Amino acid sequence: MSTIWGERVIRDYAGRVCTVTGAASGIGQALSFALARQGARLALADVDADGLTETAEQARLLGAGRVYADVVDVAQRAAVQDWADATAERFDAVNLVINNAGVALTASVDEMEWADFEWIMGVNFWGVVHGTKAFLPYLRRADRDAGAHLVNISSSFGLFGMPLRSAYSATKYAVRGFTESLRNELRREGSEIGVTTAFPGGIRTAIVRNSRTPEGADRDDVVAVHESLSKTSAEHAARVILTSVRKGRTRVCIGADAKMMDLGTRFLGSAFEPVVHASIERARAKVARQAAKSPAEVSP
Numbered sequence: 001m002s003t004i005w006g007e008r009v010i011r012d013y014a015g016r017v018c019t020v021t022g023a024a025s026g027i028g029q030a031l032s033f034a035l036a037r038q039g040a041r042l043a044l045a046d047v048d049a050d051g052l053t054e055t056a057e058q059a060r061l062l063g064a065g066r067v068y069a070d071v072v073d074v075a076q077r078a079a080v081q082d083w084a085d086a087t088a089e090r091f092d093a094v095n096l097v098i099n100n101a102g103v104a105l106t107a108s109v110d111e112m113e114w115a116d117f118e119w120i121m122g123v124n125f126w127g128v129v130h131g132t133k134a135f136l137p138y139l140r141r142a143d144r145d146a147g148a149h150l151v152n153i154s155s156s157f158g159l160f161g162m163p164l165r166s167a168y169s170a171t172k173y174a175v176r177g178f179t180e181s182l183r184n185e186l187r188r189e190g191s192e193i194g195v196t197t198a199f200p201g202g203i204r205t206a207i208v209r210n211s212r213t214p215e216g217a218d219r220d221d222v223v224a225v226h227e228s229l230s231k232t233s234a235e236h237a238a239r240v241i242l243t244s245v246r247k248g249r250t251r252v253c254i255g256a257d258a259k260m261m262d263l264g265t266r267f268l269g270s271a272f273e274p275v276v277h278a279s280i281e282r283a284r285a286k287v288a289r290q291a292a293k294s295p296a297e298v299s300p
Helices: 026-037 049-062 077-091 114-140 166-188 219-229 234-246 256-267 269-292
Strands: 017-021 041-046 067-071 096-099 149-153 194-200 251-254
Touching: 017 026, 017 077, 017 114, 026 041, 026 049, 026 096, 026 234, 041 049, 041 077, 049 067, 067 077, 077 114, 096 114, 114 149, 114 166, 149 166, 149 234, 166 194, 194 234, 194 256, 234 251, 251 256, 256 269
Parallel strands: 017 041, 017 096, 041 067, 096 149, 149 194, 194 251
Antiparallel strands: none
């Protein structure tokens, strides 16, 4: 184990107690499987009971030391605290906490309902805060040689405010600010807990397919554009996140689009906006061309 910025870096996941929210699908499931292959002990959570059960069963087959799967709504503070306490009691330790659970909302500011805004803030932002606050005391108690690390998942939309994603971007900017502030607090106090903020770009998951949209919106078009722009697999995202933990990185962009967002906003500022808009329009045009083809013209 090496130390970066005075932190205890986790080099080996074998035997480490790792928690993952949103574990029933997408990046959370890919993280669970990757950790299982390395012999980690897992505490998994999601609101999707069936998907969570499937993840846990597969994780056991892949070699996880022990696996506990709990149906937890991360928007509920008491439920997350109960899960954290139960996890610490079951394993007598917590080494890695990954606050990954997230949902999506595609709507303009005018179109979105207050209830939808509150829903996405509850999961995407408060879910991260609840998980961080509940597990932080247990990360502080982690054995020095085993290491302790927190990963909070933001988004490339936490680097750039996308049109029709104001609520989603708000949650991801909030995760970014919250996590960066926490990391600096821990550094100032001399804590050895590592903290990473992850910024995935377009990942091939079902998050947009399961998103909320305003009444009358063309959900199929929203999904098609997202899938056209999403080039990175959940498995690749999981590998990047776990490698970042091992290397003690504090900030990681996942996918070429996320890296472009990061560099574009840093160096071009508002001049980067037309670049993003053009990319979206190209994706829309591509989707429209594909939709216009007859079934016989569409490649299998």
